[in-house]
Each structure stands twice: as structure tokens, then as C-alpha cells.
Amino acid sequence: MSNELDELMTDDFLSGLDSPNKNNEGLLDKPSWVRGDNGHTTFKAWRAILDLQEIKEKSIKNYGKVADRKTPKSLYQIKKSDVAEIVAIKSQSLFRTSGFSDDIRAFFDDVNSELLDLFEIEQNKQRLRRRTGVRSKCKPELVDDVQVLREKIEELESQTVKDTLDLMLQRMPLDLRRKMGM
Numbered sequence: 513m514s515n516e517l518d519e520l521m522t523d524d525f526l527s528g529l530d531s532p533n534k535n536n537e538g539l540l541d542k543p544s545w546v547r548g549d550n551g552h553t554t555f556k557a558w559r560a561i562l563d564l565q566e567i568k569e570k571s572i573k574n575y576g577k578v579a580d581r582k583t584p585k586s587l588y589q590i591k592k593s594d595v596a597e598i599v600a601i602k603s604q605s606l607f608r609t610s611g612f613s614d615d616i617r618a619f620f621d622d623v624n625s626e627l628l629d630l631f632e633i634e635q636n637k638q639r640l641r642r643r644t645g646v647r648s649k650c651k652p653e654l655v656d657d658v659q660v661l662r663e664k665i666e667e668l669e670s671q672t673v674k675d676t677l678d679l680m681l682q683r684m685p686l687d688l689r690r691k692m693g694m
Contacts, residue, residue, distance in 0.1 A: 545612045553599065553606075557599050557616055561619065565623050568590060569627065571587055572588050590627065681694070
């Protein structure tokens with residue numbers, strides 16, 4: 513068993529662990545519409561979308577509030593202009609007039625829908641967090657809760673007093689009971 517592991521742990525394998533760029537490129541399978549090497553426009557656009565997706569995912573997870581109508585869409589969606597700016601090509605030519613425009617638009621839309629799904633999941637978590645505790649309740653709910661708790665306290669106090677008196681009477685000597693008329 514250890515010989516098999518030694519054979520697998522070659523220098524090439526171990527050196528491949530050190531370089532993150534080679535490792536990341538191997539993990540991500542390029543779609544069929546990505547042509548050429550790292551300098552080709554399709555590769556740059558694909559890579560830019562993936563990098564922006566990673567940034568947006570981090571911003572979604574770090575956004576610790578419940579969204580309202582003032583929450584910017586840029587928090588959870590990638591804009592075509594952002595991709596075009598990274599690739600250094602106009603968004604019109606990248607997403608509309610190129611031969612790969614349909615494919616990159618479909619990929620772009622898929623990534624944005626994934627980001628929207630992630631955003632909705634995180635927002636549901638935030639909403640559930642908001643509903644706990646006293647601060648999330650309105651005044652009438654708090655008044656009702658306090659009244660119920662006061663009633664329980666009075667009931668427990670009266671029960672405790674009754675139990676204490678019963679115990680005292682049970683342990684009282686007989687001569688004292690007779691003098692008290694019990």
C-alpha cells in the first residue's frame with residue numbers, strides 16, 4: 513500500500529500542488545465555444561465572467577442585511593459592461609456581433625441566474641435571522657407575552673406558598689396542631 517502511494521506522489525504531482533494558476537486552469541473545463549489559448553477573446557471573456565462570479569458570490573455571502581428596493585442589483589448580478597471592461601472590448605461587439613455572442617450570452621445569463629438563486633437563498637437566511645428575539649416583535653405582541661409571563665409567575669408563586677404551608681402543617685408537632693384547633 514505504501515509503495516502505491518509513493519508511486520503516486522511524484523515530483524510532478526507535488527510541484528503541481530504549489531502553482532495555483534495551473535491547478536485552477538485544469539479544474540475548470542472550458543466550454544466548447546471557448547477557442548484558442550489564454551489570449552483569445554473567448555477565453556478572456558469566459559475567464560472574466562468566472563472571476564466576476566466569484567467576486568459577486570463573496571459579496572452576496574458578506575451582505576448581512578435583508579434587501580429592500582434600495583439594494584443595488586450590482587450586488588448580485590454581473591453587468592455586461594463589467595465583462596467588456598475587463599476584456600477591453602466594447603460590450604456590443606462582445607455580446608451581440610461576434611460569432612460566439614450567442615454562446616457567451618447564454619453562459620452569462622446562466623451565471624447571473626445562479627447568482628440570483630444564491631442571493632435569494634442568502635436573503636431567506638437573513639429573513640429567518642431577523643424574526644428571532646424581542647426586537648423583531650411589535651408592541652402588542654410584547655405586551656401579550658409579558659402578561660402571559662406575569663400570570664405564570666403568579667401561579668407558580670401561589671403554588672409554592674401553598675406547598676410550603678402544607679409541608680409546614682405536616683411537620684408541625686401534634687400538640688401545636690391541637691392548640692391551633694386543627
